[in-house]
Amino acid sequence: MAIATRTDTSLAATISQTTLVNALLTAFANAGFSSPFDNYTSGTDRILVYKVDVDASKTFGSNYLRIRITSALQVLQQIMAGWNTSTKAATNASTEVSMGSLSTSSLIQFVALSGGNEYKFISLTQGTVFMLLGILMPENRPSWWDLNAWTWGFIFTSTTLLALRSSSKFPYTVSEYEFLSSTRMGIANPQTNRRDIFAGNILLTSSNAGGAGKTSDDICLACGNGGSRYDTLSFPGDTKQYLLINNTSAGLAVRIQ
Incomplete structure (x- = not known):
């Protein structure tokens, strides 16, 4: 279970790379990340690398998230x-995903969501620009998914928040995945007059070979079309509350209470 802790921060203009x-x-x-595993400059880019363990005793029991600005x-x-912090070289890296570009002249808002061992998200907005950074490690991993053979961690690849990608150490023919939606x-x-939710997101492999896991019921898809980003979804007779991250059809939401 992964009830999120939410922390809001902002960055006022004028915005620089630093x-x-x-x-x-x-x-x-x-969002619950430890201090950067690596933090350096490459040419004119700034690079942050974070290590997130699933089971550090396993050969591929850790994920490394690289953010390039x-x-x-x-x-x-x-x-x-x-x-490798010395050579700045990755092992079994995914294809890099551009999440978008930001302006120097407008306020940026950050919503950090710390979801325990299941996810660590940073939702970033600037006007109409939206991106979700971070990592998802669904609570329910298939019993056959061997961490001595493959990693267990995923990043989002589009603003729909329905498409995901793993490292290149994976058990299928492709490293792309999607939520059943x-x-x-x-x-x-x-x-x-309330937005229905569908708890426990099923992760499918894009190789058309079935299911690749499932999140806990604290992550869900919601009928979010027509709502507002960060709406709180609640239901009569139930104390649970969910934060709508994406105000679209099959919009990603996470439990916050």
Whole structure:
């Protein structure tokens, strides 16, 4: 189970690469990440690398998340099975994902969500720009998924928050995954005037070979179309509350109470 701890911070204009990196360092700490495994400059880029353990006793029991911030304020992320701090070389790295570019002249808001051992997210918005940085390690890993053979950790690859990617150490023919979802998960229920949720996201491999795991019920997809980002979803007779991260059909939400 992974009830999120939420921490909000912001970065006022004028924004530079240095101030953005410093704000990200704070947001990553708030999301539950340890201090960076590596933090350095490469050319005009700033690089942050974070280590997140699933089971450090296993050959591939750790994930390495690499965040690259360019001088033009483009933010990219990548997940890897290993990282050498001396050579700055990755092992079994995924393809890098561009999450978007930011402006120097507008406020940036960060919502850090610390979900225990299951996820560590940083939701970042600037006007209409939105990106979700961080890592997901679904609570329910298939019994056959051997951490001595493959890593267990995923990053989002688009703002839909339905498509994910692992390191290149994976058991299928491709490293791409998606949540089982439907556009039918659209708007609020007209009888209750509340947004239905579907708890426990099923992770499918894009190789069309079935299921690759499932999150806890503290992560869900919601009928978020027409809502607002960061709406709180609640239900009569139930003390649980969920934070709507993506206000779209099949929008990602996490439990906050």
